[in-house]
Amino acid sequence: MLTEDEDSLKPPPEVEASIRCMLSEGEDLLYCALSDIEASGCYGNRWLFITNKRVITLTPGREVREIPLDRIMSVEVHDYLGNGEVEVSTRDGREGLIRFSRSRVEEFRKAALLISELVEPSSHLKGRPHWDYLNSLRKEGRKSRSATLRWLISYMKPHWYWAVAALLISLATTGLGLVPPYLIRLLIDQVFPSKDVGLLITLTLGLVGVYAINALLNIGLNYSLALLGQKVIYDMRSRVYEHLQRLSLGFYDRISSGRLLSRVMDDVGRVQWFLVWGTQTFISNLLALLGVGLIIFTLNWQLALFSLLPVPIIAIGLPLFRQKAKGVYHKAWRKWADVSSLLVDTIPGAIVVKSFSQEKFEVKRLRERLAEVVEANMESTKLHLQFFPLLGFATSASVVFVWWIGGLQVFTGSLTTGTLVAFVSYMWMFYGPVQQLSNLVQPMQQAITSGERVEEVIEVEPDIEDAPDALAFDIKGAIRFENVSFGYEPFIPVVRNINLEIKPGEVIGVVGPSGSGKTTLTKLLLRFYDPTEGRITIDGVDLRKIKLQCLREQIGLVLQDPILFNDTIAYNIAYGKRGARPEEIIASAKAAHAHDFIMNFPLAYDTVVGERGSRLSGGERQRIAIARALITDPRILILDEATSSVDSITEKHIQAALENLIRDRTTIIIAHRLSTLQRANRIIVIEKGHIAEVGSHEELLAKGGLYSQLYAIQSAQETIPQTTIAV
Amino acid sequence: MPFSKFLESLNIVDPKRLHISKDVRLNRLKVQLDGKVFDNVLPRLPMPLSKPEFVILAQRAGDGSWNELCMIKDYRLLDDESRRVLEELLEKNYFIPEIVRVERLETSGDEFRWEVITSKGPRSFLTQGRRSIIVLGFKIIVIDKDDNIYQITDYRKIDAKSRRHLNKFI
Numbered sequence: 001m002l003t004e005d006e007d008s009l010k011p012p013p014e015v016e017a018s019i020r021c022m023l024s025e026g027e028d029l030l031y032c033a034l035s036d037i038e039a040s041g042c043y044g045n046r047w048l049f050i051t052n053k054r055v056i057t058l059t060p061g062r063e064v065r066e067i068p069l070d071r072i073m074s075v076e077v078h079d080y081l082g083n084g085e086v087e088v089s090t091r092d093g094r095e096g097l098i099r100f101s102r103s104r105v106e107e108f109r110k111a112a113l114l115i116s117e118l119v120e121p122s123s124h125l126k127g128r129p130h131w132d133y134l135n136s137l138r139k140e141g142r143k144s145r146s147a148t149l150r151w152l153i154s155y156m157k158p159h160w161y162w163a164v165a166a167l168l169i170s171l172a173t174t175g176l177g178l179v180p181p182y183l184i185r186l187l188i189d190q191v192f193p194s195k196d197v198g199l200l201i202t203l204t205l206g207l208v209g210v211y212a213i214n215a216l217l218n219i220g221l222n223y224s225l226a227l228l229g230q231k232v233i234y235d236m237r238s239r240v241y242e243h244l245q246r247l248s249l250g251f252y253d254r255i256s257s258g259r260l261l262s263r264v265m266d267d268v269g270r271v272q273w274f275l276v277w278g279t280q281t282f283i284s285n286l287l288a289l290l291g292v293g294l295i296i297f298t299l300n301w302q303l304a305l306f307s308l309l310p311v312p313i314i315a316i317g318l319p320l321f322r323q324k325a326k327g328v329y330h331k332a333w334r335k336w337a338d339v340s341s342l343l344v345d346t347i348p349g350a351i352v353v354k355s356f357s358q359e360k361f362e363v364k365r366l367r368e369r370l371a372e373v374v375e376a377n378m379e380s381t382k383l384h385l386q387f388f389p390l391l392g393f394a395t396s397a398s399v400v401f402v403w404w405i406g407g408l409q410v411f412t413g414s415l416t417t418g419t420l421v422a423f424v425s426y427m428w429m430f431y432g433p434v435q436q437l438s439n440l441v442q443p444m445q446q447a448i449t450s451g452e453r454v455e456e457v458i459e460v461e462p463d464i465e466d467a468p469d470a471l472a473f474d475i476k477g478a479i480r481f482e483n484v485s486f487g488y489e490p491f492i493p494v495v496r497n498i499n500l501e502i503k504p505g506e507v508i509g510v511v512g513p514s515g516s517g518k519t520t521l522t523k524l525l526l527r528f529y530d531p532t533e534g535r536i537t538i539d540g541v542d543l544r545k546i547k548l549q550c551l552r553e554q555i556g557l558v559l560q561d562p563i564l565f566n567d568t569i570a571y572n573i574a575y576g577k578r579g580a581r582p583e584e585i586i587a588s589a590k591a592a593h594a595h596d597f598i599m600n601f602p603l604a605y606d607t608v609v610g611e612r613g614s615r616l617s618g619g620e621r622q623r624i625a626i627a628r629a630l631i632t633d634p635r636i637l638i639l640d641e642a643t644s645s646v647d648s649i650t651e652k653h654i655q656a657a658l659e660n661l662i663r664d665r666t667t668i669i670i671a672h673r674l675s676t677l678q679r680a681n682r683i684i685v686i687e688k689g690h691i692a693e694v695g696s697h698e699e700l701l702a703k704g705g706l707y708s709q710l711y712a713i714q715s716a717q718e719t720i721p722q723t724t725i726a727v
Numbered sequence: 728m729p730f731s732k733f734l735e736s737l738n739i740v741d742p743k744r745l746h747i748s749k750d751v752r753l754n755r756l757k758v759q760l761d762g763k764v765f766d767n768v769l770p771r772l773p774m775p776l777s778k779p780e781f782v783i784l785a786q787r788a789g790d791g792s793w794n795e796l797c798m799i800k801d802y803r804l805l806d807d808e809s810r811r812v813l814e815e816l817l818e819k820n821y822f823i824p825e826i827v828r829v830e831r832l833e834t835s836g837d838e839f840r841w842e843v844i845t846s847k848g849p850r851s852f853l854t855q856g857r858r859s860i861i862v863l864g865f866k867i868i869v870i871d872k873d874d875n876i877y878q879i880t881d882y883r884k885i886d887a888k889s890r891r892h893l894n895k896f897i
Contacts, residue, residue: 570774582778583800587733599771599783599793602874606776608858633730664729 011047015060019049022064027053031114033107035100037083039063048086048098050114055088057098067097075115077108086112113492152275152451155232162228169221170284176217178291179210181425189418229276236268240457248464249528250488263457267450274447282440285433292430299423300415306401307427310394311434318438321387328383332376339369395431399424464527464548472550475635476539477504477666479525483534486524493532494520495689504635507667509680511710517689518670522638525668526555538636556634556661560641562625564613569598570605572613572624576632584631592627593657594620619650626657637667651676674711683707740797747809754816758784758796765796770813775821776861776868776878782813823876824850826869829889839896841869845877852877860896867897 011019011032019029031050038044038059049056056066071090075097078085086097086108100108156163183203191200241264252260296304346353346362353362402424409415479502487493495517502508510518523529524536527543536543543551553576564572573588574580585605589595597620601607613621622642629637639658655676662669662679671677674697683700685693685707693705700707746759756768771783771793780801785793799805802813824845831842839859842851852871854860861868867879879885882893 568777570777582774582781583734583737583739583798584730586773586798587730587737590736591730591733596793599773603775603876604772605774608861630730630733660733 015047015058018060019047019056019058022056022066023051024053027051030118031111033104033111035098035104035108037099037101039065039099041099043101046098048108048111050111050118052118055097055115067095069115069118072115072119075112075119077105077112079105084108086115088115110489110492117492148448148451148455151455152271152448155236156228156275158235159228159231162224162231166221166224166228166280167283169217169224170280171287173214173217173221174284174288174291176210176214177288177429178295178426180207181422181429183207183210184425185416185418185422187418188421189416225276225280229272232275233268233272236271236454237264240264240268240454243458243460247460247462249523250463251460260457263453267453270443270447270450271454274444274451278440278444278447281436282444285436285440289430289433289437292426292433296423296426296430299419299426300406300409303402303406303423306405307398307430309398309401310391310431313391313394314431314434315438317387317391318435319441321383322439322442325380325383328376328380332373332380335369335373335376339366339373342366342369399427402427464530466547467544470545470547471541472547473539473541475551475554477635478502478539479636479666480537480540481521481524481534482537484524484531484536485533486520486529486531488520488529493689495524495686498534498689498691500684500691502666502668504666505664506682507662507669507680509677509683510668510670510686511672511674511677511683511707512686512692513710516686518686519640520689521686522557522640522668522670525636525638526557527551553632554634555636555638556629556632556665558622558625558629558637558639558642561618562613562621562628564609564616564621564624566609566611568603568606568608569601569624572609573605573627573631575628580631585627588627588631589624591630591657591660592623593653593660594623594627597623617650619654622650622654623657626654626661630661635665637662637665639667639669639671641670641672674707674714685710738795738797739800742799742802742804742809743806745797745799745805745809747805747812749812754819756784756812756816760797768796770802770817770820772817772821775823776866776876777863779821782817823878826867826877826879826885826889828886829892832892832895834895841871843877850877857896862897867893 011034019032023029029049029051033048035046035048036043038046039057045060047056047058047060049058052069054066054068055072056064058064067088067090071092072088073091074089076087076089078087083099083101084105085099087094088097098108183206187200187203190196191203244260244264293304296307342362342365346366353359403420406415406420406423410417410420479500481498481500484498485493485496498521510521512518520529524531525543527546527548530544538546538551556576565575569589570582570585573585577584582605586595589598589605598604598607607615609615609621609624613624616624626642639662642654642658651673658669659679661667669677669680677683677697680697682694683697684691685700685705687706693700693703693707695703701711702708740760744761748757748759749755750757750766750768752767754769755766756770758765758768765784765786767786768784769787771785772779772781773783774781780803782799782802783795784797784799785795788794802810805813824847826843826845828844829841830844830849831840833840837856839854840851841854843849852873852875854869854871859870859872861870865881865883867882869877869879871877879893882890882897885893
């Protein structure tokens with residue numbers, strides 16, 4: 001299960017066990033949250049548990065407090081600087097329940113909502129929804145790193161031949177790399193003393209051949225690795241994206257789009273590096289290390305021991321250096337960012353600097369910051385100078401040692417000159433893989449973590465899917481909500497016990513204060529979510545038994561802030577109907593009163609609208625969204641605050657467009673401006689998730705309830721500017 | 728209102744029902760539709776890049792609004808004379824030269840400097856950013872810094888050297 005932060009929601013088993021011991025018969029755990037501030041005000045763990053009978057706060061091993069729900073009259077969350085507090089009002093007065101830092105504010109807001117819900121006399125909370133949810137998190141647990149590794153490597157399976165080819169070529173290049181020192185040894189020991197020209201030519205050609213084959217193999221290796229990498233990343237990105245498209249809207253509510261993008265782009269990129277370059281570098285360097293190691297120990301084990309001297313410096317020093325360098329580089333980067341931000345402030349703000357004669361002050365400020373950049377850069381230079389010369393000296397010194405000891409052995413005749421020269425060449429070849437392998441550790445760990453993050457996304461199952469016996473049919477437009485309740489968090493209902501019948505072709509207005517649950521009703525109708533209780537039917541068929549595509553194709557949705565894609569106007573209008581003919585696009589734009597302004601653009605319908613439609617005004621975007629809804633000729637239409645963010649002239653255009661749109665369709669208009677509901681047959685007033693009032697505009701005004709209050713407030717607001725002008 | 732009613736209201740006509748000739752006014756057309764004559768008519772392209780054959784014939788009213796007489800899905804099906812007259816005016820109102828050869832294409836930062844041979848003669852211009860080059864299937868639309876538009880109808884048919892240049896961004 002993928003959530004923003006699940007650790008603070010799951011109590012450890014010992015805490016859960018101790019709380020369970022306290023529960024009486026018929027008492028169920030509903031919710032828990034971990035605070036990071038203790039009762040004393042110091043940082044520490046303190047748990048809040050909510051059952052269907054009481055609220056318990058607990059500091060493990062120290063303090064337990066409880067308040068029965070029937071004593072609580074109300075609950076409030078206070079926001080303070082750096083922390084917050086849940087406070088309850090009981091018959092005996094007000095008392096602080098638990099404090100928490102700003103990092104935990106969301107959990108405790110939910111807790112407060114749940115307590116208010118429970119102390120409400122009409123509460124109909126049942127079961128242990130949140131607790132079951134927490135348990136489901138725990139059961140799933142985390143997979144082991146080796147399982148993730150196996151899952152990652154499974155992506156290479158369809159392209160195994162390229163992976164095998166790359167590995168074989170890599171082995172061949174490693175093997176070939178070992179040949180030149182051996183040939184040089186032959187040159188020195190056999191060819192030069194005997195002055196054998198024939199052998200000289202053979203060996204020279206041999207060397208040229210080895211280098212030529214190596215160059216060719218390297219081309220093959222890089223090509224096969226690049227191709228393999230592209231194929232793997234293509235498969236993985238497409239699979240993640242395809243999976244994201246299958247997931248229901250509830251998933252997007254839980255995870256921010258920024259985090260999802262990072263998983264699709266950055267994490268998949270790191271995984272690709274690991275699968276292709278990382279594993280290949282690891283295997284080939286390991287083999288090279290073993291091969292060269294074997295050769296140098298076979299050639300002369302005493303010299304080989306000397307050559308191992310700098311290995312600890314490389315193997316331990318390099319990761320240490322990388323760790324230190326990260327902090328130093330980051331500091332240099334931050335210092336440079338400080339300079340940039342000063343320039344971004346003062347160059348466009350030159351008029352302010354000059355009008356206050358602060359030029360000298362600004363130059364001084366910049367000089368100070370530049371001096372800090374110089375200092376930070378010198379710090380990184382010093383770090384390099386502390387490590388790399390030492391590393392260079394250690395490796396060179398051990399080579400010198402080998403020359404000295406090997407030289408003595410040459411004098412005594414126990415070693416040939418050729419073998420010594422070959423040995424030194426192999427020695428240099430030995431340090432390369434040690435360095436490469438030390439450098440690999442950290443990025444490989446990061447890549448496996450990225451793999452886990454990608455795997456988490458792919459393993460999430462969609463909450464909303466077609467039932468096996470789901471139907472597809474032409475919708476007439478009769479809608480019925482039967483005892484519908486729903487909450488985005490399973491324990492906090494947003495709409496409660498909604499009963500509503502809408503006839504085909506009827507126009508229904510939905511009004512109510514912000515957060516009353518109006519938009520949630522439309523999301524349920526589009527089956528972005530399923531009700532937690534009750535059911536919704538269209539033409540008598542439960543939504544869960546209608547194919548999703550059939551349902552959504554026949555419901556048109558126009559939102560307050562319509563999202564357009566960065567393509568042409570024609571593309572955006574035709575989005576709901578792939579392959580729409582040009583005349584269909586023009587007809588829907590005309591119906592949406594968008595044709596005239598579109599034709600005034602030089603490229604008319606071929607005009608690119610910019611990211612999220614940024615090159616168009618709010619009213620233009622809205623009318624294109626109406627055209628997009630109309631082109632599918634939907635039987636049911638939902639207008640969610642479609643005119644609330646535009647000026648009154650634009651609103652008139654949109655109203656005219658809507659007149660065309662709602663004719664002969666079942667229409668639900670959610671409106672903030674009550675004036676937009678003149679065409680509604682009935683108006684539903686929603687308050688705190690309930691249907692508070694139903695009736696026509698006149699009936700509701702006569703009733704003197706919430707609707708008439710909202711109407712009075714809006715009428716007053718609309719008259720204020722006129723009064724001001726009159727004065 | 729059902730969607731079909733909106734489609735009907737567009738008045739899409741069979742090109743065979745139309746005859747187009749030059750109007751006495753410069754850059755205007757005279758249109759005969761089923762024997763009825765309309766003058767002072769202008770052709771308008773709703774999709775000049777993606778569907779340049781789709782034409783709306785319209786008259787401009789005194790208040791600047793447009794009275795759309797009819798639409799033709801493919802003007803190439805008009806009789807020869809009508810087609811010639813219409814194309815002559817479209818060529819002026821929608822001046823989109825065809826790039827037949829790309830001589831040079833150099834980048835510096837986010838800017839491209841083009842030296843091309845077009846159907847209307849040699850031309851050099853600057854484009855800025857990825858958004859100034861639109862790829863529609865095999866068609867490439869290039870919009871320069873001054874909003875002049877050029878097109879390559881089918882980049883597969885352009886010569887190899889030009890294609891090598893174009894490969895820098897497609």
